[in-house]
Amino acid sequence: MPGVPMTAALSGLTCKLTHGPSGATISTVPPRDNGGDGSSFSPTDLVGAALAACALSTMALVAQREGLSWGDARASVEKIMTPPPRRIGELPLVIDMPREVRPEHRARLEEAARTCPVVRSLHADVKVPIAFRYPGG
Numbered sequence: 001m002p003g004v005p006m007t008a009a010l011s012g013l014t015c016k017l018t019h020g021p022s023g024a025t026i027s028t029v030p031p032r033d034n035g036g037d038g039s040s041f042s043p044t045d046l047v048g049a050a051l052a053a054c055a056l057s058t059m060a061l062v063a064q065r066e067g068l069s070w071g072d073a074r075a076s077v078e079k080i081m082t083p084p085p086r087r088i089g090e091l092p093l094v095i096d097m098p099r100e101v102r103p104e105h106r107a108r109l110e111e112a113a114r115t116c117p118v119v120r121s122l123h124a125d126v127k128v129p130i131a132f133r134y135p136g137g
Contacts, residue, residue, distance in 0.1 A: 007020065013035075013036050013037075014029050026041070028041050028043050028046065034086065044081070047079070047122075048078070048091050051091050051122075052075040055093060056074075056113075059113050060073070062108065063109060069102050070098055070101065071099055071100035073095060073098050076094050077093045078090075087125075088122075088126050092127075093130045095132050097134050097135070099135045101134070110132055113130060114130055
């Protein structure tokens with residue numbers, strides 16, 4: 001598979017990231033507890049955000065490919081750092097599932113989230129507890 005080119009340019013403590021194929025940009029800034037001003041996502045924040053986006057997108061793609069009912073979903077994630085040496089220790093993820101998901105499809109979609117590419121790319125020491133909330137449940 002071909003790679004996806006991206007670039008990073010640092011000015012002061014702000015790092016501008018550019019997605020090669022689309023030209024889309026985002027910026028990161030170190031968090032306050034590590035010498036930055038916390039005015040934007042930090043690089044480790046992006047890992048948590050990527051986890052949430054990947055889990056949701058993977059479930060939606062599985063639903064689309066397999067003809068399963070799907071709708072709008074939301075997720076929240078919290079990044080928990082370890083004491084020095086700093087690293088991500090835990091990324092608890094809560095996914096609010098769409099009302100349209102049928103009970104018989106829940107296990108399949110939950111498995112898709114638990115095995116999304118970002119989850120599989122994280123080091124085994126990073127805890128990733130995932131909770132699924134269903135409407136009315």
